[in-house]
Structure formats: structure tokens, C-alpha cells
Amino acid sequence: MEEVSDEDPYDNALAQLASVAEIVQVEPEYLEILKHPRREIVVYLSLKRLSGETVTYMGYRVQHNNARGPYKGGLRYHPDARLNEVRALAMWMTWKTAVIDIPYGGAKGGITMNPSDLVTDDLERLTRKYVDAIERNIGPEIDIMAPDVNTNPQTMAWIMNEYSKLTTHQVPAVVTGKPLELGGSEGRIAATGRGVSICARQAVQTFLHKDIKDVTVAVQGFGNVGSHTVSTLMEMGAKVVAVSDVTGGALARGGRGFEIPFDAISEIAQRDGSVSRIPGVEQISNEELLELEVDVLIPAALENQITEKNAGSVRAKLVVEAANGPTTPHADKILTRNGITIVPDILANSGGVLVSYFEWVQNLNRDHWTEEAINARLEFKMTKAFNDVLRYSVTSDLDMRKAALAIAVQKVASAMRLGGWH
DSSP: OOOOOSSOHHHHHHHHHHHHHHHHTOOHHHHHHHTSOSEEEEEEEEEEOTTSOEEEEEEEEEEEEOTTSSEEEEEEEETTOOHHHHHHHHHHHHHHHHHTTOSOEEEEEEEESOGGGSOHHHHHHHHHHHHHHHGGGOBTTTEEEEEOTTOOHHHHHHHHHHHHHHHTSOOGGGBSSOOGGGTOOTTHHHHHHHHHHHHHHHHIIIIIOOOGGGOEEEEEOOSHHHHHHHHHHHHHTOEEEEEEETTEEEEOGGGSOOSSOHHHHHHHHHHHSOGGGOTTOEEEOHHHHHTOOOSEEEEOSSSOOBOTTTGGGOOOSEEEOOSSSOBOHHHHHHHHHTTOEEEOHHHHTTHHHHHHHHHHHHHHTTOOOOHHHHHHHHHHHHHHHHHHHHHHHHHHTOOHHHHHHHHHHHHHHHHHHHHTOO
């Protein structure tokens, strides 16, 4: 599942921007600015591991655009993390925050490493070294980090603590996705998956004219986003018939969905190391999951999962993108030609940054909202954003991806224009 195609994510992001350039009629100077990040930070982090070995890791922070507010974006630890990937993710975050209409710009960070190779103490010291190296370029009014692939609330706690030490006072708003005890928000961990599920529900009603309880769903990826997507969809009554993780997948027979509750699936995945160990299922590969005949396919792994090579074999009626950039531009055209509707990543997975925004606001106000309040605001904002993109799609005769991008680019360009960017 973690293999990516030869297609470069940044090239894909630029191709997406180019696809709406004529539609939005933005001045050439602003389009030229939007093609490039405003700032790229590359750092070398030398760490003496507990094993005695000294290793140097490469870290990145890319800040794409802050016309609408401070930079915002996750931090990932992955052996394939590279500059062009982080550039693409930063650009997509700019669009995402604009589509969901929150006052942020886009950023992303990464360290090229395999976290399973390091013990917890090594991870903590490496994280703190990363903060030390970029401290002047982050902050609650500059750039706010959040968890991403292979990072979590504990990682954010280390970042917050290190940044607070460097600035000599407690600064909870420098990161989101923190533990509740340190100013984290209720509902943050499940927020991305919950937002994906809300978009899936709306898309099923709009494009398939069905209730979510009457459709079959396959979810590729069982990390934080994928697992909470599965959990929320099962709460909604959807027939989740297939799930997968990095080691493989599980297909429920008969199209009725898994017969065991989500908590049992999660327990098996943690205990046995894979969802493919669910009893009474057919074991399938990640590639096979993408080609299942289901109503809704949700790629929730890494980018470039649906490519020119396999897009013709996708048989789902709807693709709801929980991952960032899971469908390449070439695959986009094939899916659209085959009558498959795509709910794009910058809309579908924006629930995470939305609740991150809620957390940031709570931190700035030294406030704490209930989970019910968080979920109600999430429901309202996600539904509104979906309907806004749908309306633009219909009135402008565009697919959902181009409609979402057009809305985002127009908002960002307008902010640049009003702010006097040149």
C-alpha cells in the first residue's frame, strides 16, 4: 500500500492548479506566485541514538501561502518523505483551508526516517532537534503544526514543550492535535475520519440518490483517518465490506458488511498487527480492494494509489478521497470518463484541519468546548462546504475536484489582491 507511482506529487499539484487557471481567470502574477511555496526550510538533524550510532536525518518545513492567515499543516515521519511531496502537501493545505473557509494558509513538514527504527527516547530527541532548528519560523500566529503520518498527540506534546521552553512561556496554540491534558480539543483525533464520512453520506444522497445505510463501502488504509472513517460509517449504518492496512485487507462475504463491531475490528488489528486477521473474511490485497465492485471507495492511505495503471479497473460508483492526493491527474480523467464521481481530498479530508482550527481558537481564548459542540460545528461546516462545492460544480459545469479547486484558488487570490501582494 505504501508504494507510490512514478508520478511526482508536486507535478500533480501543479497540474491541478493549471487545470483551473483559465476557469478562475486569476491574474498571471498571482498564479505564478501560487505555483511556488513562499518559503522552504531544509534542516539536517544529527542524532546520537541510544544504540550509540550517530545518524543525520533530513527535515523539511514548506510554507506555501499565508494570504488568508497563518500557515497550517501536519508533520509526517516517513522514509519516503521528500521535498516535492512536502511541497505538494503544503499547496493542498492552502486549498483545503480555503474550501472549508477557515483563516489559514498551507504548510507541511516532514522528516525522512522510519520511526519504527527509533526507540521513544530517540524520537523525542529528534523531534525536539527539529523544533530547535525551525523555531523562528513557527508559532501560533506564524505556522501551526499538527499530527500526520506516523506522528501523534505525543509528538505534538514534545513540540509544544520544546517551543514553550525556547520562548520561556507556555504556548499551547503552537500545535494542534495535542493531548487533552495539554489543551487538545475534544473530537480532534476522530475529526478527519468523521469529516470524510459526512462527505461520503452527502455524496451518496446527491449522486446515488440513496441513504448511507443502503450502500457498500471499501476503505483502503486503517491508520488514524481510515479507522475513524470506518468507525463513523459503521455508526451511520453503512455496509463496510472491506478494509485494509499496509499488510493486506479483509473482504466480508455476501456484501452485508462486517458482522463484528468496530471495536472488535480495531482490537484485532492492534493485537494481531493487521485487519486481514479478522475471522471469517476473505483476505485480499490493497490492489484488489481498490478494484472491488462497491458503491463507495475510500482511499485513506498515501498519495498516488489510483493511477493511470489501475484506474480503469476501479468499479466503485463514488471515490471519496480521505488521503491527500490518492488519485493522480491521469487517473482522474479515466475515472471521470468511466462515470465515477470523485469527492476530492481538499474537501473530503478537511475535517481534521477544521477541528484543528477549533482547537487553536480554544487555546487562544484559554477555553474548552464539549465534544458535542465540536461535532455539531464539524457537521455544519463540512455540510456547508460540500454544498458550496456541489453548487459551484453544477452552475459552472465542472467536476467536484475542479469546482473545489476553483473556489479555493479564487479565495486565496482575492486575499492576495486585497492585501496588495505583488
